[in-house]
Amino acid sequence: MTAAWSFRRAAQQSTIRSMEAIEVTGLRKTYGGQDAVAGIDLVVARGEIFSLLGPNGAGKTTTVEILEGHRRRTAGDVRVLGEDPGTAGSAWRARIGIVLQDADDAADLTVHEMVRHIGGFYPDPRPADEAIELVGLTAKRNSKIRTLSGGQRRRVDVALGIVGRPELLFLDEPTTGFDPEARRRFWDLIRTLAGDGTTILLTTHYLDEAEALADRLAVVSAGRIVAEGTPATLGGRGAAEARVSWTENGVTRVEQVTDPSDLIRHLVASGADLSTLTITRPTLEDTYLSLIGAAR
Amino acid sequence: MIAMSLSRGHVELLQFVRDRTAVVFTFFFPALLLLLFGTIFGSESTDSGVAVSRIFTASMIAYGILNTAFVTMGSGLAMDREDGTLKRLRGTPMPATAYLIGKGLLVFALSLAEVAFLILMGVLVFDMPLPPAGHWVTFAWIFVLSVVACSLLGIAVSGLVKNARNAGAILNVPVVALQFVSGVFIHPMSQLPDWLEKVASIFPVRWMAQGFRYVFLPDEAKVTEIGGAWNLGTVAVVLGVWCVIGLVLCLVTFRWSGRDK
Numbered sequence: 001m002t003a004a005w006s007f008r009r010a011a012q013q014s015t016i017r018s019m020e021a022i023e024v025t026g027l028r029k030t031y032g033g034q035d036a037v038a039g040i041d042l043v044v045a046r047g048e049i050f051s052l053l054g055p056n057g058a059g060k061t062t063t064v065e066i067l068e069g070h071r072r073r074t075a076g077d078v079r080v081l082g083e084d085p086g087t088a089g090s091a092w093r094a095r096i097g098i099v100l101q102d103a104d105d106a107a108d109l110t111v112h113e114m115v116r117h118i119g120g121f122y123p124d125p126r127p128a129d130e131a132i133e134l135v136g137l138t139a140k141r142n143s144k145i146r147t148l149s150g151g152q153r154r155r156v157d158v159a160l161g162i163v164g165r166p167e168l169l170f171l172d173e174p175t176t177g178f179d180p181e182a183r184r185r186f187w188d189l190i191r192t193l194a195g196d197g198t199t200i201l202l203t204t205h206y207l208d209e210a211e212a213l214a215d216r217l218a219v220v221s222a223g224r225i226v227a228e229g230t231p232a233t234l235g236g237r238g239a240a241e242a243r244v245s246w247t248e249n250g251v252t253r254v255e256q257v258t259d260p261s262d263l264i265r266h267l268v269a270s271g272a273d274l275s276t277l278t279i280t281r282p283t284l285e286d287t288y289l290s291l292i293g294a295a296r
Numbered sequence: 297m298i299a300m301s302l303s304r305g306h307v308e309l310l311q312f313v314r315d316r317t318a319v320v321f322t323f324f325f326p327a328l329l330l331l332l333f334g335t336i337f338g339s340e341s342t343d344s345g346v347a348v349s350r351i352f353t354a355s356m357i358a359y360g361i362l363n364t365a366f367v368t369m370g371s372g373l374a375m376d377r378e379d380g381t382l383k384r385l386r387g388t389p390m391p392a393t394a395y396l397i398g399k400g401l402l403v404f405a406l407s408l409a410e411v412a413f414l415i416l417m418g419v420l421v422f423d424m425p426l427p428p429a430g431h432w433v434t435f436a437w438i439f440v441l442s443v444v445a446c447s448l449l450g451i452a453v454s455g456l457v458k459n460a461r462n463a464g465a466i467l468n469v470p471v472v473a474l475q476f477v478s479g480v481f482i483h484p485m486s487q488l489p490d491w492l493e494k495v496a497s498i499f500p501v502r503w504m505a506q507g508f509r510y511v512f513l514p515d516e517a518k519v520t521e522i523g524g525a526w527n528l529g530t531v532a533v534v535l536g537v538w539c540v541i542g543l544v545l546c547l548v549t550f551r552w553s554g555r556d557k
Contacts, residue, residue, distance in 0.1 A: 068387060090389035098387035103380030108314040109307065120303050121390040144314075160384065 020079070021046045021168050021199035022067060027076035029062050036062045038223035040076075044201060044216075046167075049194050051210040052203045054220035055292055060203045061101070061172060063220070067201070068098050068170055081168055094122050097166030099157050099174050107146035111137055114145060115159050122164030131163040134192075136185050150177035158186070168199045175209060187212055207284045221292045235287040246277045300390050304398020309405060312368075321464070322368055323410060326360040327417055333481070334422050344517045351520075353418030354512035355480040358504035360414050361442045362471050364406040369399060369450030371463035378460040382552050392552075400447060407443045415512075424512065431511045434528065438507035441535035445500050448542025455549040478502035484520040493522065500538045507531040 022044035029037040037059040044050040054060045065071040066078060069085035069092075078085060083092050106114045112128055119125035126134075132141055135155040140148060145156060154177055161169055171190075175183045190213055194200055204210055210217050211231040218228040219235070227235040241256040244263055257263050260279050267274060282290075312318055333356075334349035341347050376382045385395055418424035427435070450467070457463045477492055478501035479485040485493055485502070496502050509517065510526040518526050 070383065070386065090391060093387065094389040096387070098384075100380055100384055100387075103384055105376070105379045105381040105384055106307075106311070107379075108311045113307070113310065117303055117307050118384070118388060121300055121388040123389075164388070 019046060020044065021048070021081060022050075022201065023077075023079040024063075024067070025077045027063065027066065027078060028074045029059070029066060029071070030074040035223050037066070037073075040220070040223070040225055042218065042225070044199060046199050047194065047197050048215045049190065049200045049202060049213050051214035051217040052201070052220055053205075053207070053210055053217055053288060054203075058220045058292075059223040060220050064170055064172055064201065064203055068096070069093070094164060095167045097161040097164055097169040099161035099169070099171045101172040101174075101176075103157060108144060110142050110144055111148075111156055111159075112141045114156065115163055118160045119163040124165060125163050126165055128163065131159040134162065134189055135159045136182070151179060151182050154178065155182070155186070158189070162193065166198065168201070169193065171200060171202045171204075173204055174202070175204070175206065183209070207288055211284045219288060219291050227287075227291050231284055234284065235291050237282055237284070237287045240282050240287075243280045244277070245280075246272060246274055248272055252276075297391065297394060300394040301397035301401070304390075304394055305401030305405075308372075308398050308402035312402060312406065318368075322363050323406070323413075326356055326363055326410065327413055329359070330356045330414060330417060331421065334418075338422060344514075344519050346513055346517045347422065349422035350418065350424045350513060351483055351509065351517070353414060353422055353424050354509040355483060355505040357411050357414050357508045357512075358442070358478070358501055359471075359475055359480050360410040361407050361439070361504065362446055362474075362501065364410045365403045365443045365446035366450040366453075367464065367467045367471060368403055368406060369447045370454045370457065370467045371460070372399060372402075373451055373454035374457040374460040374463040377454075377552070386552050392550075396451075399451075403447050404443060407439070411439065418512070427511050434507070435511045438504065438511070438531065438535070441532070441539060442500070442504045442507075445535050445538040445542055448539060448546050449500075452542055452545035452549055455551065474499055474501040478505055480505050485522055486520075497522075497534075500535055503531040503534045507535075 020043055022042060024040055024042040027037055027040040027042075028035060040059075040063060042063075052060050052063065062071065066073045067080050067085055069080075069088060072086055080088070081092065081095055085092075109117070111132060115131050116128035119128055119131065129138070129141070132138055135158050137152060137155050137159065140152060145153065148156065154174060158171075158174060161171070175186055178186060187209070190200060190202070200213075202210070202213060214231055216228070216230055217234060218225045220226070229235070229237075232238050239258075241258055242260045243254060243256055244260050245252060245254045246267065247253070255263060264277075264279075267277075330352055333352045337352070338347065338349035382395070386392075415424075415426075419426065453467065453470075454463070457466055474496070475481045477485075477488060477496035478499065479496075480501065482488070485496070488496070506521060506526065507528065509521070510528060510531075518524060521527070
């Protein structure tokens with residue numbers, strides 16, 4: 001009782017201290033003289049789903065592991081839920097949830113045994129069966145983790161990340177190896193958690209995933225943030241011209257316009273054949289690729 | 297804290313008994329060696345008139361503890377660093393101490409079971425009589441000191457293991473080498489060259505084996521020990537010193553992750 005009470009009190013105190021879930025200024029991490037993270041500034045508000053995108057080796061995982069308290073930083077100021085992850089103790093860890101990317105542990109335990117075991121370390125955990133249900137593994141409740149498929153194994157990681165009812169959840173490439181249906185269900189779960197007020201920091205390779213989930217996102221390349229915004233506005237995407245294409249007398253016509261309304265009205269009035277009409281804007285993927293291309 | 301440690305211990309035991317390779321190699325291997333050695337050399341007796349199989353039973357308890365404490369701890373930690381166990385636990389509110397106590401509970405339970413199994417085998421297969429009541433007190437402190445020293449050294453050595461798959465092989469080098477020079481596989485130790493005898497006496501295994509021989513053999517068997525005496529005081533001092541060395545090494549070398557960060 002006393003432990004749970006002091007955890008809750010610590011939680012309330014730091015809520016007063018900071019409205020932001022994550023505040024990072026000038027973060028650097030150097031390995032043998034090489035910058036893996038070369039000066040990152042980042043603010044994630046409470047309740048937000050924030051996504052970090054970037055190629056392998058861009059410094060995403062290093063950044064996230066510093067925020068999780070798994071790695072020490074070389075320089076910079078970092079506040080996560082109002083505390084420095086480099087020195088924060090177990091009361092702070094009770095408020096975060098980490099979904100590991102490549103863990104292979106507890107192969108000989110059943111799903112339920114492992115979720116209940118990890119849940120037991122938190123002051124106010126979800127019942128193990130509830131966490132298992134949330135990731136859609138109820139049918140595998142009594143299966144040994146060794147026998148699960150790669151995607152199911154990752155869902156156990158997610159269950160372990162949320163069993164402690166975290167205020168802030170770190171998801172590092174969580175849907176690698178998921179089948180399409182499992183991914184959709186996972187997205188629903190993330191939206192539900194965010195709806196309950198959980199802050200989520202998501203790193204992913206899948207741009208559709210970032211687009212579907214993130215309130216805001218940032219692209220990391222070579223240890224720096226090269227663009228930041230909402231999925232609709234990232235890298236000037238919202239202001240980019242639309243590409244309108246149609247067929248006129250057997251010839252394909254293409255025009256780039258800021259607002260296609262006038263052009264379409266004109267085409268309709270002129271009685272043009274619009275059966276092949278397309279209007280496209282740069283996809284998030286186009287924007288992303290040009291951003292990391294330019295940064296290289 | 298106590299609940300977390302017990303929960304760790306429970307999970308460690310569950311995982312150990314479900315891993316058939318670990319059960320066979322760690323648990324039954326010393327018993328198999330005892331069966332072989334005891335059967336091959338069993339009918340002979342030493343100068344003191346004690347059956348060789350009884351001497352093997354007593355000495356092999358030292359080997360059993362090396363396996364269940366040193367090897368289990370060393371390879372277990374290397375494995376936990378590699379497969380993400382430690383990384384996962386470090387991201388939860390569980391303190392490091394609970395993890396280590398959990399491992400300690402596993403090692404103690406395994407060592408007790410291993411020793412009980414070896415003694416049972418000595419009694420049933422090689423007609424070894426159980427020692428008088430007073431000897432069990434000596435057994436208790438030698439057992440505790442041996443398990444603690446071997447576990448701490450196992451934790452310390454695990455830091456040297458770069459790849460968990462090799463852990464068993466690496467850890468067994470000192471284990472097997474010490475069996476040969478510490479009077480477990482080859483007894484009496486006086487057959488060794490003088491310098492080797494001195495080197496072996498630095499390490500804990502010789503003293504563990506000697507202590508267990510005191511517990512399980514008749515007093516006249518002491519003539520085959522170095523110096524013709526049991527030297528229980530030295531057993532206590534050497535094992536105690538190794539506990540301290542092990543603890544210091546653990547505090548200096550323990551790390552959560554496989555790579556330096």
